[in-house]
Amino acid sequence: xVLLTIKQYLDSxxxxxxxxxxxxxxxxxxVEGMVPNIFTRGKENSNMGLIDVILSESxxxxxxxxxKSNKGAPGVDKMTVNEIDEYFKQNWNDIKKTILAKRxxxxxxxxxxxxxxxxxxRPLGIPTVVDRVIQQAIAQELSRIYEPMFSDNxxxxxxxxxQHDAMMKTLEHxxxxxxxxxxxxxxxxxxTVNHDKLISILREKVNDSITLHLIRKFxxxxxxxxxxxxxxxKGMPQGGPLSPILSNIYLDKFDKELEMRGLHFVRYADDxxxxxxxxxxxNRVMKSITSWLERKLFLEVSATKTxxxxxxxxxxxxxxxxxxxxxxxCRPNNKSKRRLYNKCRQELIRKKCVALPLATTFKRINxxxxxxxxxxxxxxxxxxxxxxxxxxxxxxxVIILKQWKTITKIYKCLMYYNIQQKCNINKEKVYxxxxxxxxxxxxxxxxxxxxxxxxxxxxxxxxxxxxLVNPLxxxxx
Numbered sequence: 001x002v003l004l005t006i007k008q009y010l011d012s013x014x015x016x017x018x019x020x021x022x023x024x025x026x027x028x029x030x031v032e033g034m035v036p037n038i039f040t041r042g043k044e045n046s047n048m049g050l051i052d053v054i055l056s057e058s059x060x061x062x063x064x065x066x067x068k069s070n071k072g073a074p075g076v077d078k079m080t081v082n083e084i085d086e087y088f089k090q091n092w093n094d095i096k097k098t099i100l101a102k103r104x105x106x107x108x109x110x111x112x113x114x115x116x117x118x119x120x121x122r123p124l125g126i127p128t129v130v131d132r133v134i135q136q137a138i139a140q141e142l143s144r145i146y147e148p149m150f151s152d153n154x155x156x157x158x159x160x161x162x163q164h165d166a167m168m169k170t171l172e173h174x175x176x177x178x179x180x181x182x183x184x185x186x187x188x189x190x191x192t193v194n195h196d197k198l199i200s201i202l203r204e205k206v207n208d209s210i211t212l213h214l215i216r217k218f219x220x221x222x223x224x225x226x227x228x229x230x231x232x233x234k235g236m237p238q239g240g241p242l243s244p245i246l247s248n249i250y251l252d253k254f255d256k257e258l259e260m261r262g263l264h265f266v267r268y269a270d271d272x273x274x275x276x277x278x279x280x281x282x283n284r285v286m287k288s289i290t291s292w293l294e295r296k297l298f299l300e301v302s303a304t305k306t307x308x309x310x311x312x313x314x315x316x317x318x319x320x321x322x323x324x325x326x327x328x329x330c331r332p333n334n335k336s337k338r339r340l341y342n343k344c345r346q347e348l349i350r351k352k353c354v355a356l357p358l359a360t361t362f363k364r365i366n367x368x369x370x371x372x373x374x375x376x377x378x379x380x381x382x383x384x385x386x387x388x389x390x391x392x393x394x395x396x397x398v399i400i401l402k403q404w405k406t407i408t409k410i411y412k413c414l415m416y417y418n419i420q421q422k423c424n425i426n427k428e429k430v431y432x433x434x435x436x437x438x439x440x441x442x443x444x445x446x447x448x449x450x451x452x453x454x455x456x457x458x459x460x461x462x463x464x465x466x467x468l469v470n471p472l473x474x475x476x477x
Contacts, residue, residue, distance in 0.1 A: 050208040054141050055096050063136035064088060067129060067241070075128030076110050076224050084129055095130070102213050106131045108222035108229045109237050123191070125223060125237025135218060135242035138211070142245045145205055150248060151255035156269035157244035163317045164378050166268045167330055170275070173264045174311055174321060174328040178275035180282040181314045184289070185305035189270035190243065191235040194298040195219050198236075198250050218242055244269075250297065257292060261285075266316075273316050282308040319379060331379040340372045340388065348395045354402045359465035361399065365392070366469045373475050381475065389455070389471040396468060397444035397453050410434040417452050425451065 053059060068081045079087065088095075098104040109125035116122050127135065143159075150158065155166040186192075199216055206212060219236055222229035236243045247269065258265050258274065263285065265274040274289070276282045286308055290301040311321035311328060320333040347353070347364050369392070373385075404410045411434035418425050425448060433448045443449065459467040 050141060050206060051100070051210040051214075054137050054211065055099065059137050059140060060088070060092070060133065063133050063140060066136050067132045070241075072129075072132070073110075073112075073126055075126050075131065076107055077128045077130075079129050081129055084133060087130065088133070095134075099134075099214060100210060102210060104134075104214065104217065106134075106218050106221040108224040109239065111223050111225040111237075112239075122238070124239040127218075127221070127237075127240045131218070131221070132241055134214075135240050138215065138218075139241050139245045142206075142249070146245070146249055146252070149205075150252055151259060151267075153259070153265050154248060154252070154255055154267050156267065156271075157248055163268065163375070166266050166317060167319055167378060169266045170273055170316060171321075171328055171330060173266070173275040176264075178264050178277055179311060179328075180276050180279055181309050181311055182272075182274040182276070182282050182286045182289075183305070183307055183309055183314055183316070184272040184274060184286075185302040186270045186293070187300040187302045188235075189299065190238050190247065192299060193236050193247070193250055194234055197298060198246060201249060201253065215242070215246075253297060254293065257296075258289070268317055271316065273314065279308060318376070322380065324380075329380050331381055332376045332384070336376065337384060337388075340368070341391075343368050343372075344392060344395070348399065350399060350402060353399045357465070358400070358403075359463075361396075362466050362468050365396075366466060369469050369471055370474060373471065377475065382472070385472040385475045392471065393453075393455060393458060393468070394444055396458060397449060398440050400453065401440050401444055401449070407434050414449070414452055417457060421452070421454075421457065423452055 048056070064084050068084060071081055074080050095104070107128045107130075109127050109131075112124050112126060113121035114124060147158070153169070155161045155163070155169075195216065198219070199212055202212060202215065218240070220232065222231050223237065236246060251267065251270070254272075255265075255267060263274055263276070265272060267273075274282075274285060276285060286306065290306065293299045293301055311323070314320055315333050315335070318333060318336040319330040321328050321330055323329070344365060347361065347368065353361050401410060404413055411431055414430050414434060415427070417423075418430060429448055430452075433443070433446055436443055436446075438446075455470055459470050459473075461467045
């Protein structure tokens with residue numbers, strides 16, 4: 001519980017007053033622990049302005065801790081996260097003075113690109129570690145202010161909320177009869193955020209000129225690319241600690257508009273699904289919402305990606321939907337399945353893997369498979385896991401046979417595991433398999449090798465080599 005003024009209460013209609021005139025915050029457990037004393041600042045900070053709280057020793061110390069734990073690459077100044085403590089110990093007083101005097105100038109962000117599935121590249125901006133600490137300190141306080149006000153239908157970049165929570169909410173809407181989906185896609189959202197509009201939205205709750213000036217400076221920090229610094233006119237670079245909370249603050253206006261219209265929706269970052277009961281309603285809502293976003297938030301909605309679809313044609317957070325006999329369920333979409341195959345295929349390139357010990361290959365494959373399954377576990381994918389497991393073990397058997405190299409060694413190793421596991425396959429069959437003229441791919445797909453190098457054997461740890469994960473068993477456990 002936290003005591004607030006009447007004005008703060010009026011500004012936060014989601015809060016309710018108890019009999020003791022205390023504000024009851026139902027989301028406390030979800031956001032508790034984000035920053036020290038997120039709901040109560042203590043008596044010593046009660047009269048401090050926002051910028052003073054941002055620059056307080058406890059807030060900065062926690063920001064440094066978060067930046068160090070997140071690691072990350074150096075910015076344009078090449079300073080690493082391991083140098084933060086010493087740098088701030090020597091220079092913090094000077095940095096603080098320049099911020100309070102509105103003379104602090106963030107350094108340009110370093111532009112890097114990461115490949116996307118469609119062949120395009122996603123631009124990221126890497127701030128310096130000093131700028132990351134200050135951004136993190138601002139983000140912590142903004143979260144304290146805005147988190148209780150955010151919509152319950154918003155799930156991205158929020159503590160205590162995940163993609164799984166968002167998917168469960170979408171299934172709830174579908175199973176309540178809202179079986180037409182508006183897949184809303186904002187064109188290059190992070191690159192098109194209007195700076196003036198964002199600052200005006202912030203000014204509604206943040207009554208501190210220094211804080212607003214500092215945020216604008218971070219928005220206007222240049223982008224270093226190909227040796228040249230480009231000053232941004234709009235947008236905010238992805239990659240800094242401040243961008244996620246600012247993106248939610250900007251799109252909270254959109255959330256409130258949808259709620260005011262009584263629409264059922266789920267938003268994760270800039271991905272939104274709106275659920276209605278008829279195709280006619282869906283088309284009407286899509287048209288009006290598109291117009292609203294362009295007029296009010298100066299955002300462009302993708303004409304090609306935004307569409308009205310049935311749930312089975314929808315793609316949200318890597319999932320699509322399927323209706324069984326009683327209810328709607330989710331499952332990984334085809335793009336997500338291909339991503340799993342492609343990642344494993346890159347790690348199982350024969351020339352590369354033959355030169356590596358199986359322990360290294362198994363560790364990397366296990367990380368990929370377990371990570372993928374952990375994310376998509378809420379989906380229905382038993383049959384897919386069975387087929388993928390068969391494919392994965394076949395690729396591993398090819399690598400094992402290639403490492404054994406010679407016919408003699410293949411025969412000796414197969415006989416060793418044949419006897420060890422009591423497979424009872426006669427010598428002649430094993431000899432014939434070892435001496436076959438078939439290529440490795442077909443050889444590894446034979447019944448004898450499949451029976452001897454079975455899933456149980458491959459899943460058994462040996463020395464420093466972990467057992468190969470069985471996708472189906474890991475998913476079902």
